[in-house]
Amino acid sequence: MQPIDNREPRRHWLPSVLTDIHFWVPVVVLIGGLLLLELIH
Amino acid sequence: MQSVPTPENKTAAETLLRPRKLQVLGILCGFTAGAWLGAAEAPTKLVSVGVSPIVISLIMVTGVFLARWSLPALILGTSSVRADLRRAPHLIIWALLAGCLWAVANTMTIFAIRDIGLSIAFPLWNSNSLLGILWGFVFFNELRQAGWRRWTGVLGGALIMCVGAALLAIASSTQAPAAHSMRGVWAALGAGILWGTMYIPYRKAYLSGMNPLSFVTFFTFGELGMMAALAIGYLGMSRLWHELTSARDVLFWLMLGGFIWVIGDVFQQYAAKYVGISRGIPLSNSNQLWGLLWGIFVFGELHGSGTSTYMQVVGGSLLMMLGVGAIAFSSAAGKEQAHWKQASLRESQRYNIAEDYVAARMQGMQTAGEVRPPRTMWDWLLVAAATGIFVYFGTLARAPRMFFHWGPALLLITATVALLLVCGLTLWRTTRFN
Numbered sequence: 223m224q225p226i227d228n229r230e231p232r233r234h235w236l237p238s239v240l241t242d243i244h245f246w247v248p249v250v251v252l253i254g255g256l257l258l259l260e261l262i263h
Numbered sequence: 264m265q266s267v268p269t270p271e272n273k274t275a276a277e278t279l280l281r282p283r284k285l286q287v288l289g290i291l292c293g294f295t296a297g298a299w300l301g302a303a304e305a306p307t308k309l310v311s312v313g314v315s316p317i318v319i320s321l322i323m324v325t326g327v328f329l330a331r332w333s334l335p336a337l338i339l340g341t342s343s344v345r346a347d348l349r350r351a352p353h354l355i356i357w358a359l360l361a362g363c364l365w366a367v368a369n370t371m372t373i374f375a376i377r378d379i380g381l382s383i384a385f386p387l388w389n390s391n392s393l394l395g396i397l398w399g400f401v402f403f404n405e406l407r408q409a410g411w412r413r414w415t416g417v418l419g420g421a422l423i424m425c426v427g428a429a430l431l432a433i434a435s436s437t438q439a440p441a442a443h444s445m446r447g448v449w450a451a452l453g454a455g456i457l458w459g460t461m462y463i464p465y466r467k468a469y470l471s472g473m474n475p476l477s478f479v480t481f482f483t484f485g486e487l488g489m490m491a492a493l494a495i496g497y498l499g500m501s502r503l504w505h506e507l508t509s510a511r512d513v514l515f516w517l518m519l520g521g522f523i524w525v526i527g528d529v530f531q532q533y534a535a536k537y538v539g540i541s542r543g544i545p546l547s548n549s550n551q552l553w554g555l556l557w558g559i560f561v562f563g564e565l566h567g568s569g570t571s572t573y574m575q576v577v578g579g580s581l582l583m584m585l586g587v588g589a590i591a592f593s594s595a596a597g598k599e600q601a602h603w604k605q606a607s608l609r610e611s612q613r614y615n616i617a618e619d620y621v622a623a624r625m626q627g628m629q630t631a632g633e634v635r636p637p638r639t640m641w642d643w644l645l646v647a648a649a650t651g652i653f654v655y656f657g658t659l660a661r662a663p664r665m666f667f668h669w670g671p672a673l674l675l676i677t678a679t680v681a682l683l684l685v686c687g688l689t690l691w692r693t694t695r696f697n
Binding site: 251261263 | 353363364449453497
């Protein structure tokens with residue numbers, strides 16, 4: 223018999239990623255890094 | 264009255280001891296990572312021809328790409344990687360992001376070394392460990408309620424390592440600062456910030472239960488994609504192709520450097536998983552010490568230097584070892600571990616990952632009834648293809664005529680391989696690479 227899954231229905235992960243501060247910190251640092259690289263090149 | 268040991272008591276004792284065991288394992292992984300990341304510098308020292316630094320970086324990343332697919336296929340099987348991905352598909356984005364951060368940081372170090380020399384650049388980008396401690400504390404509850412003794416051990420150890428790194432870099436540097444000093448300082452600081460921030464995706468993946476071997480397979484797409492874009496953007500296709508074909512004699516050595524680097528990075532990933540980024544990064548940063556051992560004893564880099572240079576090397580090495588020791592003896596205790604669990608719970612709730620799966624993986628275990636998918640024909644094909652590519656470039660390679668001490672090289676190779684065997688075996692026994 224399959225165990226009953228009581229978890230909430232699976233929502234798409236993309237909105238969770240885009241509203242996560244952990245995502246935006248590396249994104250901002252990456253953009254800053256690319257700008258800096260362009261500046262020093 | 265003594266209680267009779269029963270299987271239940273034994274299991275309870277094992278559960279209590281498990282966090283301590285994983286902490287020791289994470290510290291061992293950090294040491295091993297340092298040794299292998301440092302050894303990765305050895306093949307690149309064989310390359311002294313006039314190849315553009317960006318091309319050198321691109322070729323190394325190509326070796327890294329091959330290793331990042333073949334090693335997980337060999338150890339775990341790509342079916343396990345796919346299973347991990349189905350549970351936490353959002354982590355692809357983080358892995359790609361981390362790969363992009365790595366590639367931009369690596370390119371910046373090339374500019375930093377060119378403009379201000381290794382002696383100033385290295386300590387500046389080594390500050391990534393301090394940023395790692397900050398992100399670990401702010402985002403992932405690391406060092407929360409850790410007590411002043413552990414805070415002093417981790418933060419003090421990282422600072423001492425920075426000072427030791429500065430001394431070693433000054434001793435090993437032969438370059439005088441060039442005209443564009445401020446540009447070089449910005450490049451080195453930028454690299455440190457990018458590398459320090461790269462550990463946010465690392466930690467995020469492991470708090471979500473992802474296997475480090477699965478994470479690196481997607482990380483490498485960001486790494487190779489960004490590096491290829493930078494190389495094409497800065498050099499153009501025709502110049503890039505010309506440089507690649509004219510450097511065919513040394514492609515193998517650079518790719519080998521990338522391969523060895525991946526072995527170190529896999530252990531670094533396990534260290535980030537089991538001791539967190541605040542402790543894992545400084546431990547892995549001991550690679551500078553190993554790199555210097557290769558440089559001095561195998562390639563005779565400081566041959567003919569004065570006493571003050573050797574004093575700097577001895578002093579810097581002792582400080583590095585002191586820093587590593589301070590961090591190693593400041594492992595996370597009960598209260599801090601409870602905060603780690605809270606951070607892990609946030610991930611499982613936010614991304615709808617089964618809590619029992621995350622909890623089991625954080626303990627380096629499988630969930631009850633979970634069956635590891637077997638290896639398939641594709642895994643062996645991947646391993647064979649990667650081996651074939653390395654063998655092909657190996658046939659094109661030429662050993663350069665240069666100063667090379669075989670005695671110390673064999674000693675260092677033995678020590679590095681011994682660490683790999685001890686750490687790999689301990690990882691297998693404790694976690695089965697989960």
